[in-house]
Amino acid sequence: MPTLTPGARRILQVASELFYRRGIHAVGVDTIAAESGLTKRTLYDRFGSKEKLVTVYLQARHEAWWARLEQRIAEARAPRVLAVFDAYLGDPLATDRGCAFLNAAGELxxxxxxxxxxxxxxQAVRRRLAELLQGEVDDPDATADHLFLLLEGGVAHRGVDRHDHLLSAARTMAERLVGAAAQDGPPVAPVDGGADSRWKTQAP
Known part of the structure; x- marks a missing residue:
């Protein structure tokens, strides 16, 4: 993410809160400028367009969340892959609005x-799951697919019922799945996504 001026940081802070709370389409540049105490001209000078501001908002959110994820992984005990679930469960930015990235995907x-x-x-989350499973299970890629689906289901549902209970249940299921795979249980069947399965490795 590019270095931001103090004014740009203020705009980004306000825009981030508004985009997450109200939705991207519901928030215009007039509202962002008014809430930040700056002018629309300043907003356009710093970001060029609302489209660019939305992009920077999500990139900044990714970088902040990823730093917390890596900290959890560094402090985690085996199996470390569960730290990814813990990162979502302990996300200080998450509220009853659910996942900012899933919300954005539904709007953009x-x-x-x-x-x-x-x-x-x-893609990065799914890859990190596979990396953390290396040396733990026979087929890290297939197991990562299953864990990713459990994770995404729990995260998505948190935005629906405003509760973490299914995300916690997904973590428990993931722990059991990894434990079974690590004990030479039946091989985990790969998730067949057909042509769309290429999303895991394609460049964004």
Whole structure:
């Protein structure tokens, strides 16, 4: 993310709160300028467009969340892959609005630059799961697919019922799955996503 001036940081802070709380389409540049105490001209001078501001918002959120994830992983005991679930469960930015990236994906067209940030974020999470499973299970890639689906289901549902109980249940299921796979149990069947399964490795 580029270095921001104090004014740009203020705009980004306000825009981030508004985009997350109200939705990207519901918040215009007039509202962002008014809430930040700056002018629309300053906003456009610093970011060029609302499209760019949305992109920077999601990139900044990804970087902040990823730093917390890596800290949890560094402090975690085996199996460290569960730290990814713990990062979501302990996310200080998460509220009853659910996952900012899933929310953005529901609002933005596929061709929007910020949609590529969402896609890259989800790809990175899935890759990190596979990396953390290396040496723990026979087929890290297939197991990562299953854990990713458990994780995403729990995260998505938190935005629906405003509660973490299904995300916690997903963590428990993930722990059992990893434990079974690590004990030479039946091989974990790969998730067959057809042509769309390429999303895991394609560049955003």
């Amino acid at each position: 067209p596929v061709g929007h630059p910020a949609h590529r940030v969402v896609r890259a974020h989800k």
